[in-house]
Amino acid sequence: MNPDDFLRSPYHRFLRLEIVSWQTGQVEMRIPFRDELLRRSDSDWLHGGIVAALIDIAGNAAVSSVTGSSVPTIDMRVDYLRPSRGSLSATSRAVKVGRTVGVSDVEVRDSSGDLVATGRAVYAIPKPEAKAQEQA
Amino acid sequence: MNPDDFLRSPYHRFLRLEIVSWQTGQVEMRIPFRDELLRRSDSDWLHGGIVAALIDIAGNAAVSSVTGSSVPTIDMRVDYLRPSRGSLSATSRAVKVGRTVGVSDVEVRDSSGDLVATGRAVYAIPKPEAKAQEQA
Amino acid sequence: MNPDDFLRSPYHRFLRLEIVSWQTGQVEMRIPFRDELLRRSDSDWLHGGIVAALIDIAGNAAVSSVTGSSVPTIDMRVDYLRPSRGSLSATSRAVKVGRTVGVSDVEVRDSSGDLVATGRAVYAIPKPEAKAQEQA
């Protein structure tokens, strides 16, 4: 995916995902607050599933900013450090982009600026022939 | 959370989350297809962030069905085994409910019936005093 | 690796690793007790690093029993469910063996027969050319 593809995804549109910066191997993204992201109706905590989605998306972007192709997620770990409120922003960094897999590290902060979660995810690097077909 | 709380969550309502069965330590849930869950506009693959959210939610339910109280997620791992299409259903099982943490195992299948992802998550068990306050 | 390679590994020899059963996609292994595996000198709890090693090794074996070639570990998650004592045995199952990665699920029990830890690990599947070279 490239930045335009990211913003055309139906789920990303629901999340109102914004790309704050997009450099090779390092990407920053943001999800503005909306009521549908809340965990409970009687609390202002965001749902953990939104945090997890942002980690997957930002980690994917950091690796695909290097490969130039879409990279399916193989697995992901999320550590929730504290409850999050308001808007979320993620900075993600490609730790490794090898022949088989890419690895990303992601940090998520909420409106308070506090680190609310960290993530690590592994993505499959398409094999050369697959890349060629995708570009055809 | 109890089953009613689960369905009142704003994000769960967006997901149109359904509880298929709710037994102590074992829960089954379903997310019916809707366009906003798609990963790309030109493909019928569901977004990985939806799969991750379902794993978090279903794992949480399995542990809180035992504790009777809400259990914040500490961390989660998701393994994506193949692309998913259509509606998603998750079966989740509490592997352990200790004094400090609970652990869940989750399997996710899509409309084809294939196993599309597995998850494992750890939840904080509220300390007795905290439980008492929550119920007050 | 094949069963013979497993037993020739210097670290496996230190662990006195035993292969209990080796079927395609499903492997059972055992580490007998020895003093050097203890976590503390004043306790009979085994060290968590031994449990993690057994998960990596048994998960690797389940995938390589399918591929017939050695499969480097990409990542691993270990959940420690309770303290372990005595000898350890692991049963491992290949959940997926794809073109890029293989995924294993591992359960570890100790002398009491209790489930003491679970693990999930992802392994790189060598590309065809790499396999050919390795066999040459």
Added chain:
Amino acid sequence: MNPDDFLRSPYHRFLRLEIVSWQTGQVEMRIPFRDELLRRSDSDWLHGGIVAALIDIAGNAAVSSVTGSSVPTIDMRVDYLRPSRGSLSATSRAVKVGRTVGVSDVEVRDSSGDLVATGRAVYAIPKPEAKAQEQA
């Protein structure tokens, strides 16, 4: 555990574990090369189980340097970035030390100085009464 306890552990003695620095919330450790740590007899790659053990131990140390008490591992994730050779050193940092759990981030380098693996682990923080008993 305190630094002395770390070095009295039978498994740490097998690993010839050295504490390079021990500050509150940040610890550096080292495992010098020995033949028993090798993955295969015909290669100089270290066994992944040693890397995992070092991550568990160093992450544990960073959290227990803050709590002053022993902290059982709840779960751990290891990402293997490249093969490792020679001696291993780990720097670990407590990302969070809360009332229920502590979280560590660990980086492992080998003799070449390259980052060979990263780890993230979660540890249980003893409840006040448990701490009091332990110190009694």
